[in-house]
Amino acid sequence: MKKYLTTASLLFASALLVGGPALAQQGITDTEIVIGDVEPLTGPPALLGVAASIGHKIAIAEANSAGGINGRKIKYVLEDDGYVTARTIQGAKKVIEVDKAFAMLGMSGSGQSIAVMPVLEKSGIPTVIDVAPVKFLWEPARKNVFVVGQSYEEGIIHLVNYLAEKNPGKKWGLITQDDDYGITVRDGFDSVVKAKKLNVVYSGNYKKGQQDFSSDMLQLKDSGAEVFLAGGIIAENIAMMKELEKLNVKPVTGIFWPGRIEPVLKLMGPAGDGIYAVDYVEPFAGEAGKAFLEKAKPLVSEAELKGINRYTMTGYAAAKVLIAAIERCGKRPTWACTISELENTKNVETGVMAPISFGPGVRFSNQKLQIMQADAATLSFKPVK
Template sequence: MGLVAGAALAAATLGTTAARADQGVHDDKIVLGTHTPLSGSVALWGIPSSNGMRMKIEEVNEAGGINGRKIELIVEDNAYQQNKAAQAGDKLLRRDKVFALIGALGTPMNMVTMSRALKMNVMNIFPVTAAKEMYEPYHRLKFSLFTPYYDQMRAAISHFVDNEGIKKIGVLYQDDDFGKNVLEGCVDQAKEHGITDVVTVNFKRGAKDFSSQVAKLRSEGAELVCLGSIIGETIGAVATARKIGYNPKFLVSSAGYVPENVTLAKGLTEGMYGASQTPIPYYDDATPEVKAWMDKYKARFEKDAVLQSIAGYEAMEVFLKAVELAGKDVTAEKVAIALESIKDHPSNFGGAPVSFSEDDHLGPDARSSAKLFQVQGDKWVYVKDLKY
């Protein structure tokens, strides 16, 4: 039996026990919602990721929609603040009555809104964060699309210890759920290699002064410093180290593997490493297909496409594939079943393929889907595939 037929049969079977339409499903449209930073420093992630989602929706709507319905996306600003995420989430869930939250950005922000959505039988789909809480513990209506920060760090630590002789590891991390995912990955993999005295220091979101944290990392001899940071704090921490002549190897997760940590750093991040599932798209290096996509994105938004744009585009692409597979009578349960039927869905942008199953709602293979990159000159350069 083919993929579409199998999913349709499963959805039809479930439909006998779920006759009513879920919220957000109308005769002529399906309404989706997201909350993301449209203001503040992390807007460098939020704006392009939401634009990527919009672009995919526009393509689908121009082709006639899905099973007779157009797709509508309501985007709210969470400013990368939990209180604003809570307000945005409540608006989307209760006033706008969205069918699913998709691509909501930020680990702490999703931790506020995800549980509220699930209690209302609203899906929490492909949040733009690689925290393991986005798929663990298991819930039938939550799915993750990104290699977890935890596994990115474990795979990278394994590389640096085995291949570059690193013996002393430090972690400078944002004091929230995101940062703790990075911390746990580094500490757990270090222990696997017999390194038990990891140097750990944290900071509050939005911090500007890293002098005490960097001084501790230096005094305790950390040769590799893992950064549980995004953009401003990444540059600030590395700049502080450079200023005092401290030059360990720096490593960021996918949250910090962004063009801005090169372009805004003005050379300070030269040599820094990053772990990510998907390469940053550089126009001169792109395939003809990716170049055409980047041209289309720039024409639509008058901005260059970046990795964050791809994250939003691919998240919406996979989700809308499942909505189509679910058939005309759309419910959250049917879309979940359709998602679970997706196997080895390819990335057109060089990322890992994704698969789901009834008991596994993480798309990529956590242990072997990360890649290592390094800042060389004005761009991030691929180093190697990672696994542990």
């Protein structure tokens, strides 16, 4: 009897060791693997949330049409948080605990992804964040959370450095939003101002949701600023540029990537011609951008095609990296293996940004930046050589 029990115990233990973890792993069946996402799909920030989710869908559709991940089709579960932090946490919990997602993508805006971090860490689910890269997400490095992109601060430093080199000795103006995004922009700007001793003659701060910038731009004009960093997001930058046009001034203007979407140029009209922008994804006017649009056409609906912008590229790149990592885990992917393979990601080509790499203890891909300039005639951003 004793011998029988020992044999049975050993068999049970070996069964657990060999197949146990794989069978116990959530979000995987013989035919399907679930990838979850929480994005703002309603309200003004839907502009980024919807676009990012379209990027995820393109990468998933591409993988599914090639047979899925080692024979398993990817099921994409998407939750709307309306850009409300409490709903991001609620949505992430639902996707992890109810939908039993195997891995996560996206995770809404910067404030939302910071707030949801404890949920992600506690669950241990492999996650690739792509919408709003802010330092807190990778410093300190979390075992299961990876970030594709470049930090807001680095982006601003790159842009201001470029504009400072092109416009030596000029007077500078800056306006930022009164939130964490605005603080990051201002911090990046201030670090270059200090290093290069720039002459800042106007420094404004507007309340989130402000729509009329007449007095702010009049102050900018009055200050005599010749180089202007417009720290708005989308509608704010449009309003500022139109106001400057009305005031008959045209300083050299730089904008940041959250506002670098092509429809903005149409709304700015001639006022937007020549503005500079910084980004780590390819412009749609370039070869890579055109190739991406061609690739997307058969994979998404007509309406989704219209919703594509730069965030679609960041979403696509993150999903490609995640899918490739799961794929490398073979027939029985686990969270541990996926995290390990994400860590092993080395120079993965996505076609929409520089190759992506992580490493041991490195959870941030630190993408290469490039400067672009708006061309009002073609309503596009073109790389500056």
